[in-house]
Structure formats: C-alpha cells, structure tokens
Amino acid sequence: MVLKSSFVLLALVFLFWGSGPSKGAMEEVYATLSIPSLELQEPIYLKESKYNDLQYGLYLLPSADYLEGDSSQMIVLSHSGNSKISYFKDLDLLRIQDRIVVSLKDTVYFFKVLDIYQEEKDGEIAIKKPKEMSLVLVTCTKYTDHLQTVVIAKNVGKLIKM
Numbered sequence: 001m002v003l004k005s006s007f008v009l010l011a012l013v014f015l016f017w018g019s020g021p022s023k024g025a026m027e028e029v030y031a032t033l034s035i036p037s038l039e040l041q042e043p044i045y046l047k048e049s050k051y052n053d054l055q056y057g058l059y060l061l062p063s064a065d066y067l068e069g070d071s072s073q074m075i076v077l078s079h080s081g082n083s084k085i086s087y088f089k090d091l092d093l094l095r096i097q098d099r100i101v102v103s104l105k106d107t108v109y110f111f112k113v114l115d116i117y118q119e120e121k122d123g124e125i126a127i128k129k130p131k132e133m134s135l136v137l138v139t140c141t142k143y144t145d146h147l148q149t150v151v152i153a154k155n156v157g158k159l160i161k162m
Helices: 002-017 023-028
Strands: 029-035 040-045 073-077 099-103 107-120 134-140 147-160
Touching (some): 023 029
Antiparallel strands (some): 029 040, 029 099, 099 107, 107 147
C-alpha cells in the first residue's frame, strides 16, 4: 500500500513539474515576482535563459530593463488562460494601490499599482518610460481576443538584504 501511494505521488510530481525548468535552471533565475493579493509567487528568468519564455510561465521582455537604476522599467508578460502556466490569469483582479514585490539576490523592491488599462493587442505596447523605477505586467484580456491588460506599478521602496 505504501509503494502504491509513493508511485501516485511520483506520478503527480512528474505530471506537474516534469515539463518545467530543471533544477539547474535555478541558476538562471533573475528574480522572484510576488503579488500577495493574487497569492502569486513565480521566478523571472534572465533574458538570455531558455526558460525566459511564455511556455514556462513569466517572460521578461528582452528590450526592457533589469531593475538597475532609478529610472529602470522592467516589463513582464504571462498567459491569462486556464493552463498551469497562466500565471497572470487573475491579473484582472488587481486593484490600484495593490502591492507587488520583486526579490533579487541582494535586494527586495516594493511596487504599488498605479494604473490598470486595456489596449489593442497588435504586437506593440505603448508605455511611457517614467523618471522613477517601474514594473509593467502584461497579459491577454479575458473574454476577448483583441485586447491586452497592462498594469503599471511604481517603486515605493527597497530593502537591501544582508
């Protein structure tokens, strides 16, 4: 009976994690994105990592910034459907003033949602680069195939890890 339970557990582990990034991919993690109000916590991979791809979850836009400097703007995309990699499926539940946390190896950045809007999904996103550090989250808008939801968050502080 114990053997049967162990087999079921191993099968479940393979089913849910077998197709994702390997343990070695942890070296390619740039940061962790946490949205407490959505109970979301997922890795953001380095731009050059093969895991920086929508098929694995979050996608750090290569033309955007890493969080380096006061005016950097990081842009992260993810799916909004019903699959296990649809990490932004509840992004429409975010509200103005909600908190978002981005944890790097030595620094934790705190963001506050300033704006949420929809725009045409045409392969481009018109986002002004602000004077302060910001985070932009983008996903397809639910129940439509021609709009995308854009969340703009402003940095409101940071904590240096010791």
